[in-house]
Amino acid sequence: MDIKLPQSECSGGAEAVLSLQPNSSISVAYHSLFGPHDDLMLLELDEKLLPEVLHQRVTLRGQPDEDAVLCTDTKTYAVKFVGTSNSVFLIPPSDNDTQVSNNKDDGTMKVASVFKIAPGCMELVEVAPKLDKLKWLLSQNPYSFRETSEMDISEERDKTNIGLYRWDDLVDRLQASDEELRSGLKSLSALEIEGYWRILDDEYINSILSMLSNDIILNDWSIDALNEDEVVNVLETDGFPRNIAKHCLQVYSSKVEEGVSGKCMWKLDERRVCVQLAREILKEGKMKVEIFMDKWIRKVPDGMHASFEMLEGEALIEKLGMETWLYSFSVSSLPSTPAERFSLLFKERAKWEWKDLQPYVRDLRVPGLSSEGLLLKYTRRTQPTMEAEPVFSAR
Template sequence: MEMEVEHQQPDCVGGAEAVLNIQPTSSVSLAYHPLFGPHDDLILLELDEKLLPDVLQDRVTLRGQPDEDAVLCTRSKTYAVKFVGTSNSVLLIPPSDQSVLRGNTEEHDKKLVAPVFKVAPGIMELVEVAPRIDKLKKLLSENPYPFDEEVVMEEPNGMENSNRGLYCWEDLIDKVQASDDELKSGLHSLSAVEIGGYWRIVDDNYMDGILNMLLHNAVLNDWSLNALNESEVVNVLQSDGFPREIAHHCLRVYGSIADEGVGRLDEKRVCLHFARRILRGGKMRMDNFMVEWTKKIPDGMQASFDMLEGEVLTEKLGIETWVYAFSVSSLPSAPTERFSMLFRERPKWEWKDLQPYIRDLSVPGLSSEGLLLKYTRRTQPTADAEPVFSAR
């Protein structure tokens, strides 16, 4: 197809249709539209077909603060928006309000002209990325729900001060670069709860206190930890001074509720809670830790060190084994920062120790093996030896 550029003539016909319908052996002239210019408010966006329905039906949003690169979010995924320059000229031609000449008409020989409105230097393309959930954790950590929340609210200016660092759903979708589904998943992984219209994480000491009270009441009232009546448990905890929302939250953090309102405590979650509490004091000898841990957990539950995968690390000091807290939940979700922290903690990792700390990483288009190739160096002295990973 041949093209030539000229200044638009009054009797020229055509437009975008002239280019769309032109035959391979035909030609069309290009002219400058009367409104030709840079038109910086117009940007070309290249879309995958699977995203087209979401865009056409207005089911996407651009999210990000002024100091952040924008991302485009569908309901379930997040995409980085990147500008890609083009070496060839990309011409924008508006639709014509005139008839485009086609076929064998009496005006067949009349010249077709497509008026160029803008020359685009490039396009915006979308690349699927992991949600920026670390910012969610930072925001919710500004003002965790404490024991004395109600007391603070009753103090002069208490309401004004207590609302600082609080975020409702609309605040979070404005500040966190994640799709709605990814944001909900992030709130769940942080054990966040909506209280008074704001999403909060509950202070660790508060969670410890309400769990201990629940276990104490279970003994007093002869409750089975595998068949708890949700309504009864919540009413009793409320009579002990805990808000209903926190009582419900406790059951869901440390257990599960069936449709019939019957709940059960999860052995692993409860045991993990007490292990974390014990190790807050710092590194402990393994034997002392296991004795203390066994004392803390409720009757009928059995602690297993396997429960602490991704929560603690061990090290040899002489002939003794010591254990200390190192939770995957405290690590950043971005792979570069995650591996940097891991190798600051240990210069070399065996696979059995490293795997719990990277299996939750979500990088679209990159498998766990791909992450290891990108961020680590693997050594294996012999074919049957355990591989060892170090920083690349």
């Protein structure tokens, strides 16, 4: 390509460059509207993303104080600027390429008019969604007994819109694709109430589980075959809104095969119920394991069996002399960003055995980086002998 940059009124377009044959040349001139044009940026795309962009199935998300991310329906991409030392010319298309005479060659040559010289381009890098903010937003105003109480005064009702978020509000505030946001809401057991996405207050959850346990005994129901309509009707009679009663049944149960006459049947999930009841006890603070187990077993519904293995990622054990103590340390309270997660873990303990560490890191997801890669990046592994349990400390 014969690169020349005289000031010119030529309006040759990008077609002249696209049709350029090998070993041929073209003159390049400044467009009459040449300038910095800071509102124009180049974006480099992987071919698999091209249809998403061309069909306008992508959005840019992020608050003014955050770095922007680009989201498809299912994934999130960080937008990074990459500078280049080469000159990248932006040449706009034109309906009529201008041809000028070249006296030396006694021929004609097309001229491409440069509109802007780009200093670099934007690149997309797939990243994990930033969903830590979701729990904080929904925790501002969890659904509680106050909202279902008939004694709720009008002034209190006016306050219920504070800290409430509709779907569009969450999309606007969170750097995550729609599918990732839905997954985040599901992981928090959130539900939509009167158009707002809510989580239930712990006291409310514990109360409805306690009532369900009593109803199971009173109605002689099997915890392995709960009829959805029957359970929801009884809980509604007990004072719980129908949609919330149905939601809790689905969260703390697993669906089994349809019963006779198309009835929807559920099996109470032993682990989910037992862990929720354990969390309530752990709020009391650090206690001896024996005392905790005694309280826990007494709370668990008949037909269920609480086991210590259920507390992986929920609590930690501490040896104090001859005694063993237990205290709450839930993975759900930790940040999802690997650097922040490992920082907090090593503040809690300087050294971790793998059996203790694994429940607190297995949910970490970083596109392009395996679990082993995460450990190599953020931890230092020591193993005195081949038979010994590996120990991890901060790198």
